[in-house]
Amino acid sequence: MNKNIRHELIHVFLFESGLGENSQWAQNEEMVDWFARQFPKLLKAFQAVSAI
Incomplete structure (x- = not known):
């Protein structure tokens, strides 16, 4: 979902x-679909390096 x-x-x-x-x-x-599937990993990576 x-x-x-x-x-x-x-x-x-x-x-x-x-x-x-x-x-x-x-x-x-x-x-x-690739972006939709990868977004949670991308978000974690950005947060890990304080890029968000």
Whole structure:
């Protein structure tokens, strides 16, 4: 469930920034899914080095 919500939110951010209409990779479901799956690890890494 959370991965699905992250997946859809990533789509929202990509389209909001204009990448959804102007970039093929931004519409690539595998890429969006990768970010959705990796986000928890990315968040922990950013927090570990005080980058957030």
